[in-house]
Amino acid sequence: MTEVGRRGPKRNEQARIAILQATSARVLENGYDQLTIEGVAADARVSKQTIYRWWPSRSALVAECLAERMLLTEFFVPEDSGDLRADVIRWLENIIGFLGSPGNSGLLRSLLIAATENTEVATHLNERLGMWEMLGERFTAAIEADQLPADTPLAELGDALMGALVVRDLRGAGFDNGFAKNLAILLLPA
Missing domain, CATH: 1.10.357.10 (Tetracycline Repressor, domain 2)
Incomplete structure:
Protein backbone atom coordinates (compact mmCIF):
# COMPACT_ATOMS: atom_id res chain seq x y z
CA MET A 1 0.00 0.00 0.00
CA THR A 2 1.08 3.53 -0.53
CA GLU A 3 2.66 5.27 2.41
CA VAL A 4 1.31 8.74 1.52
CA GLY A 5 -0.10 10.45 4.59
CA ARG A 6 1.05 7.70 6.97
CA ARG A 7 2.14 8.60 10.44
CA GLY A 8 4.51 6.70 12.64
CA PRO A 9 7.48 4.53 11.79
CA LYS A 10 8.22 3.55 8.23
CA ARG A 11 7.44 -0.06 7.36
CA ASN A 12 10.27 -2.53 7.55
CA GLU A 13 10.09 -4.34 4.19
CA GLN A 14 11.34 -7.63 5.64
CA ALA A 15 8.65 -7.58 8.33
CA ARG A 16 5.99 -6.58 5.78
CA ILE A 17 6.85 -9.55 3.55
CA ALA A 18 6.91 -11.93 6.54
CA ILE A 19 3.46 -10.70 7.59
CA LEU A 20 2.02 -11.09 4.10
CA GLN A 21 3.53 -14.57 3.71
CA ALA A 22 2.18 -15.63 7.10
CA THR A 23 -1.25 -14.27 6.19
CA SER A 24 -1.30 -16.07 2.83
CA ALA A 25 -0.19 -19.35 4.39
CA ARG A 26 -2.84 -19.16 7.11
CA VAL A 27 -5.65 -18.33 4.67
CA LEU A 28 -4.66 -21.21 2.40
CA GLU A 29 -4.29 -23.63 5.32
CA ASN A 30 -7.31 -22.73 7.46
CA GLY A 31 -9.47 -20.36 5.42
CA TYR A 32 -10.22 -16.71 5.92
CA ASP A 33 -12.76 -17.26 8.69
CA GLN A 34 -10.05 -18.78 10.94
CA LEU A 35 -7.47 -16.07 10.21
CA THR A 36 -6.36 -14.21 13.33
CA ILE A 37 -3.98 -11.33 13.73
CA GLU A 38 -2.49 -13.16 16.72
CA GLY A 39 -1.65 -16.16 14.56
CA VAL A 40 -0.17 -14.04 11.78
CA ALA A 41 1.92 -12.10 14.30
CA ALA A 42 3.26 -15.32 15.83
CA ASP A 43 4.14 -16.81 12.43
CA ALA A 44 5.76 -13.58 11.18
CA ARG A 45 7.52 -13.01 14.52
CA VAL A 46 6.17 -9.50 14.90
CA SER A 47 3.83 -7.92 17.41
CA LYS A 48 0.11 -7.52 16.84
CA GLN A 49 0.66 -3.77 17.22
CA THR A 50 3.02 -3.83 14.23
CA ILE A 51 0.33 -5.41 12.09
CA TYR A 52 -2.40 -3.05 13.28
CA ARG A 53 -0.11 -0.06 12.75
CA TRP A 54 0.18 -0.95 9.07
CA TRP A 55 -3.23 -2.54 8.37
CA PRO A 56 -6.50 -1.46 10.02
CA SER A 57 -8.10 -4.92 9.81
CA ARG A 58 -7.49 -8.50 8.77
CA SER A 59 -9.49 -7.86 5.59
CA ALA A 60 -7.13 -4.99 4.69
CA LEU A 61 -4.23 -7.35 5.32
CA VAL A 62 -5.73 -10.01 3.03
CA ALA A 63 -6.49 -7.32 0.45
CA GLU A 64 -2.80 -6.43 0.33
CA CYS A 65 -1.86 -10.12 -0.01
CA LEU A 66 -4.22 -10.34 -2.98
CA ALA A 67 -2.94 -7.11 -4.51
CA GLU A 68 0.66 -8.23 -4.08
CA ARG A 69 -0.21 -11.51 -5.84
CA MET A 70 0.75 -13.53 -2.78
CA LEU A 71 -2.63 -15.23 -2.45
CA LEU A 72 -4.96 -16.98 -4.89
Whole structure:
Protein backbone atom coordinates (compact mmCIF):
# COMPACT_ATOMS: atom_id res chain seq x y z
CA MET A 1 0.00 0.00 0.00
CA THR A 2 1.08 3.53 -0.53
CA GLU A 3 2.66 5.27 2.41
CA VAL A 4 1.31 8.74 1.52
CA GLY A 5 -0.10 10.45 4.59
CA ARG A 6 1.05 7.70 6.97
CA ARG A 7 2.14 8.60 10.44
CA GLY A 8 4.51 6.70 12.64
CA PRO A 9 7.48 4.53 11.79
CA LYS A 10 8.22 3.55 8.23
CA ARG A 11 7.44 -0.06 7.36
CA ASN A 12 10.27 -2.53 7.55
CA GLU A 13 10.09 -4.34 4.19
CA GLN A 14 11.34 -7.63 5.64
CA ALA A 15 8.65 -7.58 8.33
CA ARG A 16 5.99 -6.58 5.78
CA ILE A 17 6.85 -9.55 3.55
CA ALA A 18 6.91 -11.93 6.54
CA ILE A 19 3.46 -10.70 7.59
CA LEU A 20 2.02 -11.09 4.10
CA GLN A 21 3.53 -14.57 3.71
CA ALA A 22 2.18 -15.63 7.10
CA THR A 23 -1.25 -14.27 6.19
CA SER A 24 -1.30 -16.07 2.83
CA ALA A 25 -0.19 -19.35 4.39
CA ARG A 26 -2.84 -19.16 7.11
CA VAL A 27 -5.65 -18.33 4.67
CA LEU A 28 -4.66 -21.21 2.40
CA GLU A 29 -4.29 -23.63 5.32
CA ASN A 30 -7.31 -22.73 7.46
CA GLY A 31 -9.47 -20.36 5.42
CA TYR A 32 -10.22 -16.71 5.92
CA ASP A 33 -12.76 -17.26 8.69
CA GLN A 34 -10.05 -18.78 10.94
CA LEU A 35 -7.47 -16.07 10.21
CA THR A 36 -6.36 -14.21 13.33
CA ILE A 37 -3.98 -11.33 13.73
CA GLU A 38 -2.49 -13.16 16.72
CA GLY A 39 -1.65 -16.16 14.56
CA VAL A 40 -0.17 -14.04 11.78
CA ALA A 41 1.92 -12.10 14.30
CA ALA A 42 3.26 -15.32 15.83
CA ASP A 43 4.14 -16.81 12.43
CA ALA A 44 5.76 -13.58 11.18
CA ARG A 45 7.52 -13.01 14.52
CA VAL A 46 6.17 -9.50 14.90
CA SER A 47 3.83 -7.92 17.41
CA LYS A 48 0.11 -7.52 16.84
CA GLN A 49 0.66 -3.77 17.22
CA THR A 50 3.02 -3.83 14.23
CA ILE A 51 0.33 -5.41 12.09
CA TYR A 52 -2.40 -3.05 13.28
CA ARG A 53 -0.11 -0.06 12.75
CA TRP A 54 0.18 -0.95 9.07
CA TRP A 55 -3.23 -2.54 8.37
CA PRO A 56 -6.50 -1.46 10.02
CA SER A 57 -8.10 -4.92 9.81
CA ARG A 58 -7.49 -8.50 8.77
CA SER A 59 -9.49 -7.86 5.59
CA ALA A 60 -7.13 -4.99 4.69
CA LEU A 61 -4.23 -7.35 5.32
CA VAL A 62 -5.73 -10.01 3.03
CA ALA A 63 -6.49 -7.32 0.45
CA GLU A 64 -2.80 -6.43 0.33
CA CYS A 65 -1.86 -10.12 -0.01
CA LEU A 66 -4.22 -10.34 -2.98
CA ALA A 67 -2.94 -7.11 -4.51
CA GLU A 68 0.66 -8.23 -4.08
CA ARG A 69 -0.21 -11.51 -5.84
CA MET A 70 0.75 -13.53 -2.78
CA LEU A 71 -2.63 -15.23 -2.45
CA LEU A 72 -4.96 -16.98 -4.89
CA THR A 73 -3.17 -15.86 -8.03
CA GLU A 74 -4.53 -18.85 -9.94
CA PHE A 75 -8.04 -17.40 -9.68
CA PHE A 76 -7.38 -13.95 -11.09
CA VAL A 77 -6.51 -14.55 -14.72
CA PRO A 78 -8.73 -16.81 -16.82
CA GLU A 79 -7.01 -19.22 -19.17
CA ASP A 80 -7.29 -18.88 -22.93
CA SER A 81 -8.36 -22.18 -24.45
CA GLY A 82 -9.83 -20.46 -27.48
CA ASP A 83 -13.39 -20.81 -26.14
CA LEU A 84 -14.28 -17.60 -24.29
CA ARG A 85 -17.46 -18.85 -22.72
CA ALA A 86 -15.82 -22.05 -21.43
CA ASP A 87 -12.87 -20.05 -20.07
CA VAL A 88 -15.13 -17.63 -18.23
CA ILE A 89 -17.22 -20.48 -16.83
CA ARG A 90 -14.06 -22.19 -15.48
CA TRP A 91 -12.83 -18.85 -14.07
CA LEU A 92 -16.15 -18.26 -12.29
CA GLU A 93 -16.28 -21.85 -11.03
CA ASN A 94 -12.75 -21.48 -9.58
CA ILE A 95 -13.75 -18.35 -7.69
CA ILE A 96 -17.04 -19.87 -6.55
CA GLY A 97 -15.22 -23.02 -5.45
CA PHE A 98 -12.81 -21.04 -3.33
CA LEU A 99 -15.54 -18.86 -1.80
CA GLY A 100 -17.59 -21.96 -1.04
CA SER A 101 -14.79 -23.96 0.53
CA PRO A 102 -14.81 -24.28 4.31
CA GLY A 103 -13.48 -21.24 6.08
CA ASN A 104 -13.78 -18.76 3.22
CA SER A 105 -17.40 -17.71 3.40
CA GLY A 106 -16.59 -14.28 4.84
CA LEU A 107 -13.71 -13.37 2.54
CA LEU A 108 -15.56 -11.54 -0.23
CA ARG A 109 -17.76 -9.61 2.19
CA SER A 110 -14.75 -8.66 4.29
CA LEU A 111 -12.87 -7.36 1.26
CA LEU A 112 -15.90 -5.29 0.29
CA ILE A 113 -16.11 -3.86 3.79
CA ALA A 114 -12.38 -3.10 3.84
CA ALA A 115 -12.61 -1.33 0.50
CA THR A 116 -15.69 0.60 1.60
CA GLU A 117 -14.17 1.69 4.89
CA ASN A 118 -10.75 2.60 3.54
CA THR A 119 -10.33 4.33 0.19
CA GLU A 120 -6.63 3.45 0.20
CA VAL A 121 -7.50 -0.26 0.35
CA ALA A 122 -10.07 0.18 -2.42
CA THR A 123 -7.64 2.07 -4.63
CA HIS A 124 -4.87 -0.44 -4.03
CA LEU A 125 -7.13 -3.40 -4.86
CA ASN A 126 -8.49 -1.69 -7.94
CA GLU A 127 -5.05 -0.72 -9.24
CA ARG A 128 -3.48 -4.11 -8.59
CA LEU A 129 -6.44 -6.46 -9.11
CA GLY A 130 -8.51 -4.42 -11.49
CA MET A 131 -10.91 -5.98 -13.91
CA TRP A 132 -8.54 -5.28 -16.77
CA GLU A 133 -5.79 -7.42 -15.25
CA MET A 134 -8.18 -10.24 -14.42
CA LEU A 135 -10.26 -10.36 -17.56
CA GLY A 136 -9.01 -7.67 -19.94
CA GLU A 137 -6.39 -9.68 -21.75
CA ARG A 138 -8.78 -12.60 -22.21
CA PHE A 139 -11.53 -10.31 -23.49
CA THR A 140 -9.10 -8.57 -25.86
CA ALA A 141 -8.04 -11.96 -27.24
CA ALA A 142 -11.71 -12.83 -27.68
CA ILE A 143 -12.27 -9.66 -29.71
CA GLU A 144 -9.25 -10.47 -31.88
CA ALA A 145 -10.63 -14.00 -32.41
CA ASP A 146 -14.10 -12.66 -33.28
CA GLN A 147 -15.61 -14.25 -30.16
CA LEU A 148 -16.76 -10.82 -28.95
CA PRO A 149 -17.89 -7.83 -31.01
CA ALA A 150 -15.20 -5.15 -31.28
CA ASP A 151 -17.46 -2.60 -29.59
CA THR A 152 -18.06 -4.75 -26.49
CA PRO A 153 -17.88 -2.56 -23.37
CA LEU A 154 -15.20 -4.63 -21.62
CA ALA A 155 -15.21 -2.80 -18.29
CA GLU A 156 -18.98 -3.19 -18.00
CA LEU A 157 -18.80 -6.86 -18.95
CA GLY A 158 -16.21 -7.45 -16.22
CA ASP A 159 -18.30 -5.46 -13.74
CA ALA A 160 -21.37 -7.56 -14.58
CA LEU A 161 -19.49 -10.82 -13.99
CA MET A 162 -17.97 -9.71 -10.70
CA GLY A 163 -21.11 -7.87 -9.64
CA ALA A 164 -23.17 -11.02 -10.00
CA LEU A 165 -20.75 -12.87 -7.70
CA VAL A 166 -20.81 -10.07 -5.15
CA VAL A 167 -24.59 -9.67 -5.09
CA ARG A 168 -25.16 -13.41 -4.81
CA ASP A 169 -22.65 -13.63 -1.95
CA LEU A 170 -24.10 -10.60 -0.14
CA ARG A 171 -27.58 -12.07 -0.39
CA GLY A 172 -26.29 -15.29 1.12
CA ALA A 173 -27.99 -17.14 -1.73
CA GLY A 174 -25.07 -19.46 -2.39
CA PHE A 175 -23.98 -20.66 -5.78
CA ASP A 176 -25.73 -23.60 -7.37
CA ASN A 177 -23.96 -25.82 -9.88
CA GLY A 178 -25.39 -23.97 -12.87
CA PHE A 179 -24.68 -20.41 -11.71
CA ALA A 180 -21.39 -19.89 -13.61
CA LYS A 181 -22.74 -21.44 -16.82
CA ASN A 182 -26.00 -19.51 -16.69
CA LEU A 183 -24.20 -16.23 -16.06
CA ALA A 184 -21.78 -16.84 -18.93
CA ILE A 185 -24.65 -17.74 -21.28
CA LEU A 186 -26.47 -14.57 -20.24
CA LEU A 187 -23.51 -12.25 -20.77
CA LEU A 188 -21.43 -13.83 -23.52
CA PRO A 189 -22.38 -14.65 -27.10
CA ALA A 190 -22.32 -18.26 -28.25
